[in-house]
Amino acid sequence: MSMAQAIERFVPDGSTVALGVALEPLIPFAAGHEIIRQQRRNLELVGPISDSLFDQLIGAGCVRRVTAAWVGNVSEGLAHCYRRACEQEVPRALEVRDHSNFSISLALWAAAWNVPSLPTRTLLGSDILRTNPDLSTVDDLVEVKAVRPDVAIVHVQRADELGRAHAWGPLGISEEAGLAAGRIVISCEELVDASVTLSDPNRILFPETKVAAVVHEPGCAHPSPVQGFFKRDHAFHRDYADRSRTVEGFDAWLREWVLDVPDRGEYLKRVDAEALRIKQHRPSVPSDFGYE
Amino acid sequence: MSMAQAIERFVPDGSTVALGVALEPLIPFAAGHEIIRQQRRNLELVGPISDSLFDQLIGAGCVRRVTAAWVGNVSEGLAHCYRRACEQEVPRALEVRDHSNFSISLALWAAAWNVPSLPTRTLLGSDILRTNPDLSTVDDLVEVKAVRPDVAIVHVQRADELGRAHAWGPLGISEEAGLAAGRIVISCEELVDASVTLSDPNRILFPETKVAAVVHEPGCAHPSPVQGFFKRDHAFHRDYADRSRTVEGFDAWLREWVLDVPDRGEYLKRVDAEALRIKQHRPSVPSDFGYE
Amino acid sequence: MSEEFTPQELMVAVASREIRDGDVVFVGMRLPILAYAVARNSHAPQARGLFEVGLMRDQPASAFLGTMGDPPNVAGALWATRMSNAMALMAQGEVDLGFIGGAEVDRFGNLNTSYVGDPRRPKVKLPGSGGGADIAILSRRWVTLMSHEPRRLVEKVSFVTSPGYGDGSPGWRKRNGLLGGGPVAIITTLGVLRFPEGGGEAYLASVHPGHAVDEVVAQTGWPLQVSDRVSETSAPTDSELAAIRLFDPEGFWTRS
């Protein structure tokens, strides 16, 4: 399935979408750009941090609510579209449900385990408790209400056609986001045979029964890094931070990198992907799944 | 460190010990046998199911309390020492805190996250709620009180000297048991160089800061299986089930297989380990952890 | 009846028919593992098996399993994970069918696998719930398999490990917050008991070949209701038997 088809089918207007769940790596920018091109509206974004993908979706007017621990540009600081939305309702008003990293994870575990909320000792004494209606205090514990995304979009290093996805490196809140979501859209650097994924069932991230689509989308995560495939494109992040300071700058950036780009293949031709490609391989030592 | 030293140092009388946390595979029988030889007393055992290791420790008089979902012999049925302890206080009275598989996992997650309890929708309508004081009902939810083992003893396929352990196959409640425990004793089939374990940090089961000891103990898990190393010894389980039906039979079994055996090396000479050894290898396809 | 079969083989065949194509099946140990294998090999090629040890499979394991954690069950698995993740799927209603073993069952489908007699000083200490209570409460529907004896099919279980329809009153499960739908069948060595739509008291739906309704009633520890349309259980087909014997070649589960 193409990314355009996957977004068309599985991210309707009004969806609650988990994105960027591995934190800084493996952020599915290509999915976000397709959402923007398809002019989705009234989305709720769910994630821990987002390293400018949330900012782009907000700036493009796709987003009604953000449920997140941090929205910014990890190496550059503030998120300018996010600021404009919160401070000036430009391009539209935005509801923010603040979390910490730990509490957004617990909100997803609550949904994964199908309980109304989970308790934690974090957030006690924080004003986050005052502004997010999904958090409440009982005795010396905070109750974190379940957050159930309609769909989690997760980029991984490799997957097979049937949705068995292998990801490695830090996983952030990938697992709970996928389990909590109604369904999962997988995007992958490499589409591999099932003999590869099933050779290591411990590395399979999700039950295939939750996976609605597999999109073979190399370079999906640019400018975020992909262990074994791509380094992070720091300069690209800096350029985005600079240009998104003004509405005009952001609009020009969006035209150049999203609206006037038909798909990821075309996008990658405009990036020096070779310079970012990881060339020295460090294969893991295999595990023996023999049984007889 | 030898298993004898590890048990001597990290499993004092009165300890709460998590064992058999991967369920049927990787059960650290050698650790249990050493606990019996060292005549530990008043232990609390924590685990999901135990496939006769708990039964042996109970029959040997080491155990004051069992907090578990199931105590028996997975292929053979009832656990005879466990029955005698519960029904006749032979060799001593035993307190049982019944759980389901899901709730014992949650009890350990509660400890891992340092909250007093976690809620769940399982166990509603079950009499388990009536007998286990660690479970209570609030509205339509069950609160599962945290269970914090002093030590978790975990057998794995390979580990390095510094405690980075690789396990594969189904993991049951290994992760939450290790995180919940005050410390972890690792036993491994293969003691490997750190270059092996660090080649795949995603497969490292625990933070090394929790690992108190690494014991190189091949065959530790016999008669339970170890993916890639040993098949399950069904006949051995059946023999144990038959002989443990009576106190006398159990005592003779215990002398033969535990008390009169100095260590695991000697034990393995009395087993047809070659027949159980897994000989056909099925290596996982490596993942590329390259970064530049 | 095309050839001889054991009571266990019949039970496996009947159990396999409870599996619908596309079901996610929470597979217990012993006979249900075989039932899953048979169903996958015949009418339910799209079924998925979920094992509480932390595995999902499509194909049955290609060698004999003594336990669900045995190495052949891991090789080729679609997911090897933590138990709590498998339970998460069940808590979300993503498990269509579960199998539970039991030592005792009562007329409302409540199972006891914990204590016969007073739990403080039991006459018999049974192994406990394992995942049984979880399946009984959380799976969409479930089935239990049991030897048909008056001491096993009892008026009232002395301990409800895995709840069926509780006291049998309408809406008992919903009123008590149980998410799943409850038991749909008790498959015994003599027949198949089913429950009315929405739950309640078990009734005899079919009698296995070679047995009679009166005999089944006599072997049941409560006055067993018998369906007006009680039938004879269909014997295992040749292909069902072939599959059972393929996956249990030495009769470890079905001939002992």
Added chain:
Amino acid sequence: MSEEFTPQELMVAVASREIRDGDVVFVGMRLPILAYAVARNSHAPQARGLFEVGLMRDQPASAFLGTMGDPPNVAGALWATRMSNAMALMAQGEVDLGFIGGAEVDRFGNLNTSYVGDPRRPKVKLPGSGGGADIAILSRRWVTLMSHEPRRLVEKVSFVTSPGYGDGSPGWRKRNGLLGGGPVAIITTLGVLRFPEGGGEAYLASVHPGHAVDEVVAQTGWPLQVSDRVSETSAPTDSELAAIRLFDPEGFWTRS
């Protein structure tokens, strides 16, 4: 002072000295990553770094990091796991020291990284907590680094994202159920503020070379208490500077 250094380099050196050998350090982004690298290279060879993305390391990464999730930080990691597992260690009190960045801090060490002004219509929307609130509440002790300006060191933060000592009253943290010990230092571009044993109001403990107490007081948004024993902050040593420049060769964090 052996050679020229930037204010950021001094801050990194000072921060690294907060790390004790054997500490598990919850490493934030930017300057703290460098501080961890410097400490490991000098007085704290047994320290471990924990990253909220889900990593534990001993050795600092052997190539430049723009974020903690960059590939060089994964290669050679001691544990690559889920964020919630890293948080579990911190919730258990297994994290000795945390670093938190902040836009605003007040006299009681409360940090704001969320909203300047009314949260319903903020003057400035800041990125939010990330793991900041978690570290502030759960780590045994923590440190923040900040540019020393009156608009950043304020009388009262408009929003407490990451609590320090709350309203500064004795026992505020304990009374409110906060597990960790709270902030121990605010390392700024001008000096180092510390807190009395048991928490309370920050005081000026040392002034960076080239700056004066009066200047620091003037740049602080509340009447800053000054220690009787206020000293000059020790400049970065040659080896500290060498380590900083080894891990930030292009001055991405320390020279911009």
